[in-house]
Amino acid sequence: MKDNEKIMTESTVRAPKSTTPSTIKAPEDISAIGATIKVTIDGKEIRVPMGTTILNAARMLGINIPTLCHHNDLCISGVCRICVVEVEGMRTLQASCAYPISQPIVVHTHTRKVRQARRHVVDLLLARHYGECYSCVRNNNCELQQLAHEYGVDFYRFGHVDKPTYGRDNSSYAIVRDMDKCILCRRCVRTCIDLQEVGVYEAFERGNQTRIGTFMDNPMAELICINCGQCINRCPTGALHANDPSDAIWAAIDDPTKHVVIQTAPAPRSAIGECFGLPAGTPLTFEMNTAMRYCGFDKVFDTNFSADLTIIEEGTELILRLYKALVKKEPMSLPLFTSCSPGWVKYIEHFYPEMLSHLSSAKSPQQMFGAVIKTYYAELNNIDPADIVTVALMPCTAKKFECNRPEMNSSGFKDIDYGLTTRELAGMFQEAGIDLPNMPKSDFDEPFGTRTGSGVIFGATGGVMESAIRTVYELITGDRIDNLFERARIMPVRGFEGIRYAELPIAKVGPVPDLLKHLIPNWDWLRGATLKVAVAHGTANAKKVLDNIKSGGKLSECHFIEFMACPGGCLGGGGMPIPTNEEIRAARAQAIYAEDEASEVRKSYENPAVVRLYNEFLVDGPCGHKSHKLLHTYYTPRGKKLV
Numbered sequence: 051m052k053d054n055e056k057i058m059t060e061s062t063v064r065a066p067k068s069t070t071p072s073t074i075k076a077p078e079d080i081s082a083i084g085a086t087i088k089v090t091i092d093g094k095e096i097r098v099p100m101g102t103t104i105l106n107a108a109r110m111l112g113i114n115i116p117t118l119c120h121h122n123d124l125c126i127s128g129v130c131r132i133c134v135v136e137v138e139g140m141r142t143l144q145a146s147c148a149y150p151i152s153q154p155i156v157v158h159t160h161t162r163k164v165r166q167a168r169r170h171v172v173d174l175l176l177a178r179h180y181g182e183c184y185s186c187v188r189n190n191n192c193e194l195q196q197l198a199h200e201y202g203v204d205f206y207r208f209g210h211v212d213k214p215t216y217g218r219d220n221s222s223y224a225i226v227r228d229m230d231k232c233i234l235c236r237r238c239v240r241t242c243i244d245l246q247e248v249g250v251y252e253a254f255e256r257g258n259q260t261r262i263g264t265f266m267d268n269p270m271a272e273l274i275c276i277n278c279g280q281c282i283n284r285c286p287t288g289a290l291h292a293n294d295p296s297d298a299i300w301a302a303i304d305d306p307t308k309h310v311v312i313q314t315a316p317a318p319r320s321a322i323g324e325c326f327g328l329p330a331g332t333p334l335t336f337e338m339n340t341a342m343r344y345c346g347f348d349k350v351f352d353t354n355f356s357a358d359l360t361i362i363e364e365g366t367e368l369i370l371r372l373y374k375a376l377v378k379k380e381p382m383s384l385p386l387f388t389s390c391s392p393g394w395v396k397y398i399e400h401f402y403p404e405m406l407s408h409l410s411s412a413k414s415p416q417q418m419f420g421a422v423i424k425t426y427y428a429e430l431n432n433i434d435p436a437d438i439v440t441v442a443l444m445p446c447t448a449k450k451f452e453c454n455r456p457e458m459n460s461s462g463f464k465d466i467d468y469g470l471t472t473r474e475l476a477g478m479f480q481e482a483g484i485d486l487p488n489m490p491k492s493d494f495d496e497p498f499g500t501r502t503g504s505g506v507i508f509g510a511t512g513g514v515m516e517s518a519i520r521t522v523y524e525l526i527t528g529d530r531i532d533n534l535f536e537r538a539r540i541m542p543v544r545g546f547e548g549i550r551y552a553e554l555p556i557a558k559v560g561p562v563p564d565l566l567k568h569l570i571p572n573w574d575w576l577r578g579a580t581l582k583v584a585v586a587h588g589t590a591n592a593k594k595v596l597d598n599i600k601s602g603g604k605l606s607e608c609h610f611i612e613f614m615a616c617p618g619g620c621l622g623g624g625g626m627p628i629p630t631n632e633e634i635r636a637a638r639a640q641a642i643y644a645e646d647e648a649s650e651v652r653k654s655y656e657n658p659a660v661v662r663l664y665n666e667f668l669v670d671g672p673c674g675h676k677s678h679k680l681l682h683t684y685y686t687p688r689g690k691k692l693v
Contacts, residue, residue: 091157104135104146104157115159116168116197118175119235120147121284122631123617125244130235132171132197135159143167169201177208179287180215180230186288191628193286194233216261222270223454224277224293224447224624232262232289238281245617247590248397250275262289274400274690276589278393278615279447279624292447292625295468296478302439302467303346310439311349311427312342313356313419313498317445317509317620318472320641324627324634325476326486331637333645336491341484342475343492351498353442354505356419357517358654359663360390361504362565363681364412365522365654366672368610370569377575383407385584385599385608388514390414392452393615393624395685397589402596403687411682413465415508416442416449417458419498420465421680426667430497435461441468443475445509445623448615460680471625500659503538503646510639511587511619512543512550515612519543519554519583521654526573528560531653538652543583544643546618546636548591551605554581565655565664568671582607587614587622 085100089107098107103126108115119130128148135146138156143164146157158164175194183189197203216229239251239262250273254263264273282290302308314335323332339350368386375382389395389410398405413421419442424435442449446469452458453466470478479486493499504520507513519540520531531538542552559573584605586595592613598605605611616622618635621642651657668677 087151088154089151089157090155092159098151100152101150104137104144104149104151105133107151108146108157108159113159115146116200117147118193118197118233118286119237121237123245123284124237124240127236127240130171130233132168134164134167136161136164165201168197169203170207172197172201172203173207175233176203176206176210178211179233180211180213181228181288186231187291187294188288192288219269220293221272222275222277222293222451224450225270225275225279225282226291226293227270228289228291229262231287233287234260234262235286236262237284237286238262238290241281241284245590246276246278246280246588246615247593248274248276251281274688276393276396276400276615277448277451277624278589280616282447282624283622283626283628283630292471292474293450294474294477295450295470296474296481299441299468299470299478307437308439309348309433309437310346310441311351311423312347312441312443312470313351313353313416314338314342314443315353315416315445315509315620316357316506316642316645317623317626317638318443318475319645320509320621320638321445321626322472322476323487325473328487329637330634331641333641334486335645336493337486337489339494340489340492341479341486344484344489345478345482347441349495351419352494352501352505353415353419354501354508355498355657355659356415356422357505357508358502358657358660359418359422359681360412360415361514361517361521361654362660362672363418363677364388364410365518365525366566366569367410367412368518368522369566370673372609373570373575385605385611386410388612390508390514391448391614391616392446393448394589394592394613396448396451396688397592397615398596399686399688400690401593403689405596405599406685406687409685411678411684413458413681413683414452416444416469417452417465417683418681420453420458421461422498422663424461424463424465425680426663427497435463439468440466441470442466443470443472445472445620445626446616447471447624449625457683460683473625473627476627497659497662500657501649502654502657503649503652504654505657506642506645506649509620509642510544511546511614512585512612513619513642515543515583515585515610516540517654518610520652522581523554523556524653525563525566525655526556526560526576527558529558537647543585543612546632548586548588549595550585551608552583554583556581565671569673582609584608584611586611587619588617589615
């Protein structure tokens with residue numbers, strides 16, 4: 051068994067056996083599989099592996115069966131019954147998503163009986179669904195609304211509630227719960243328990259009293275929620291959505307006394323086109339720049355700048371920890387964990403507070419940018435920092451919580467004033483009457499418009515690790531990373547496998563570059579060493595990694611590990627366009643890597659804007675006194691207490 055496979059199977063699965071995934075992904079050549087079964091669906095025949103669900107078999111044939119509770123990322127539930135089909139020889143209709151094929155069967159997907167049953171299901175869901183579609187955040191992108199349209203539901207057959215039952219929970223900086231729009235599909239429950247292994251939501255009561263709630267019905271702000279927003283991405287209705295700051299941002303734009311700047315992360319560029327009907331992975335980087343200026347933002351900057359800055363600071367921190375541990379024999383917390391993902395940071399604060407010393411003290415690119423804007427940029431342009439409003443366009447709902455952390459004000463002001471998701475920026479564009487795909491192209495503003503390929507790939511899982519390796523390897527060896535990996539593509543850390551492990555031998559060392567001479571006298575102590583790294587995405591995989599380290603497993607030997615809270619990394623973030631699935635995330639990743647390939651500069655330490663920042667402002671270098679004050683932070687051991 052491969053190392054990665056072993057790690058993935060070492061930890062126990064929290065989900066009960068009855069709800070673990072049982073679907074089998076169709077191989078390209080099913081003729082090579084022994085246990086295949088002939089299935090006939092709507093007159094079309096196919097042979098499928100034993101255990102394949104009717105739903106998956108139908109999709110292989112190109113036959114659409116509607117679903118609500120089903121999601122490709124989640125385990126089987128079978129509670130909504132919208133996917134029922136007629137199986138010859140069976141008295142009752144069967145839920146196609148939960149019916150594993152074990153013998154030859156004949157299936158009908160759209161008989162009168164089936165259509166009527168589905169319509170009644172939709173009618174019953176609408177009977178307890180409160181809310182006006184026109185004012186709902188998911189209007190025109192609601193799966194329940196779409197089904198009501200498809201099945202011709204034009205009146206409330208079983209009645210309709212005319213006032214809210216639960217009310218709205220707006221307590222969280224990141225996530226709003228409106229349970230009056232909940233249809234009890236349990237996608238949020240399975241996302242939080244099975245996919246992320248956090249466990250904020252659960253189903254309570256039975257029958258028509260069933261509801262989705264939280265521990266002791268506490269508000270979102272008082273839970274162990276990590277604000278990742280994965281529940282939002284999988285909710286079929288508007289029961290869960292992000293806390294939208296658009297009105298406050300519009301107010302700042304309309305205030306002539308305010309200088310409003312926006313930074314844009316790489317992941318939204320590969321996805322925002324989906325909000326305008328374009329295929330996933332259609333890059334609109336430069337169209338987006340023009341659109342944001344049209345909205346009234348005074349400056350449009352590239353978060354890739356501060357991603358490069360993060361690599362310099364975090365990479366230097368890694369080198370310092372290794373130097374102190376190996377040369378000075380000082381006790382150091384290794385491996386070093388990345389700290390770019392705020393959902394991951396809050397996860398370890400809650401569930402593994404004893405391991406917080408392993409987290410890099412480097413702020414995320416979002417927060418570093420804010421600190422630089424309200425100090426260096428303010429001085430450069432003679433602007434009072436109190437008059438600067440910083441907005442961060444991010445793929446992540448947890449970024450909303452991060453920018454409101456009390457420790458994120460090292461400049462004397464709040465680093466980032468507002469966190470804006472991809473979906474919310476698309477909403478602002480639509481409100482302004484902007485046809486984004488047809489906007490003219492324009493570049494980012496200086497001095498923070500210079501980007502590298504390393505900054506771009508932060509958006510994909512493994513991207514932070516790849517960026518760090520590109521820079522650290524070259525700074526240590528004095529050799530080009532291109533000599534080791536073709537086109538600097540570090541394939542061992544790329545991909546969507548939940549946990550990935552790689553080793554990088556350091557056969558030679560070069561001179562210490564000027565950037566680090568104030569910290570490290572030479573690299574001799576690294577000659578012949580092997581840098582061991584790992585990558586994990588999704589907090590369920592993070593749990594496996596942390597448990598492996600605590601038990602003294604293979605990953606405890608690592609020097610550096612990248613963690614991302616969201617499946618797929620930032621491109622699968624809780625603020626990205628809905629829907630999401632494996633294919634969509636892969637398409638977004640392809641767009642990100644394509645931008646990297648097209649970049650003239652592909653290593654963080656070669657970004658001229660970053661070099662200028664150290665020469666003019668952070669003059670004591672990476673991890674120096676000034677950079678540590680502005681660009682580094684601390685963490686809160688929260689444990690399981692409700693904070």
